Amino acid sequence: MTSTSFQYSDISSNDLRLLKPLRFASDELHFAIFRFSRDEAPPYTAVSYAWGDEKLTEKISLNGRILAVTPNLRTCLHYLSMHAxxxxxxxxxxxxxxxxxxxIMERNSQVRLMHRTYKEAVCVSVWLGLPPLTKKQSKSASYIPKLFSGSEAPFSWQDHMAELAGRPYWTRFWVIQEFFLGQD
Incomplete structure (x- = not known):
């Protein structure tokens, strides 16, 4: 990864940028970014996620240049790249x-088209973040096979559902639009 920061080029309101994951052999994430006409965009997944703390950043490589992103987005991109x-x-x-x-002009223009961005995606990938792995939660994973065999697990599903429902993702107004507009 070079030490120079990524610079955006202008796009029209009928265009959108899409990331293409590149193969990676280390923990570094490398992407190419492309501009497409919305009418001719290739199949893509639109990510629905919570940005997280914008003061905390991690680096990814975008067209060989550095771009700072939030840790939550970087982790999301890591998992999506692994399964691309x-x-x-x-x-x-x-x-x-x-x-x-x-x-600001691009941001306002693109935000007005976000419903279309999600609707035209072949799927919407909802990223709730990594679970906080407490001792109790890691132990509970070992009981999953017992649930399917009819045995009882020594933990409360309500605790896990409450943790999932308490994620920052659900505090965002846009999430309903994002995942309901997706085709898959």
Whole structure:
């Protein structure tokens, strides 16, 4: 990864940027970013997620340049990249990267089209984040086979559902639009 920061080029309101995961051999994430006409965009997944703390950042490589993203988005992109070969999409759309957040005119224009971005995606990938792995939760994973065999597990499903429902993702107004507009 070079030490130079990624620079956006302008796009029209009828265009969108999409990320293509590149093969990686280390923990570094490498992507190519492309501009497509919305009418001719290839199959992509649109990511629905919570940005997380914007003061905390991690680096990814975008066209060989450095781009800082939130840890939550980086982790999401890591998992999507690992499964991209088996998916029915080649590209990823994530608002924090595919929209130039420093360009107010572009941001406003693209935000007005987000319903279309999610609707035209072949799937919407909802990222709730990694679970906080407490001792109790890691132990509970070993009981999953017992649940299917009819044995009782020594933990409360209500605790796990409450933790899942308490994730920052659900505090975002847009989540309903994002995952209901997706085709898959």
């Amino acid at each position: 070969e088996d998916a029915n999409w080649e590209y990823i759309w994530a608002d924090a990267i595919c929209i130039d957040q420093t360009n």
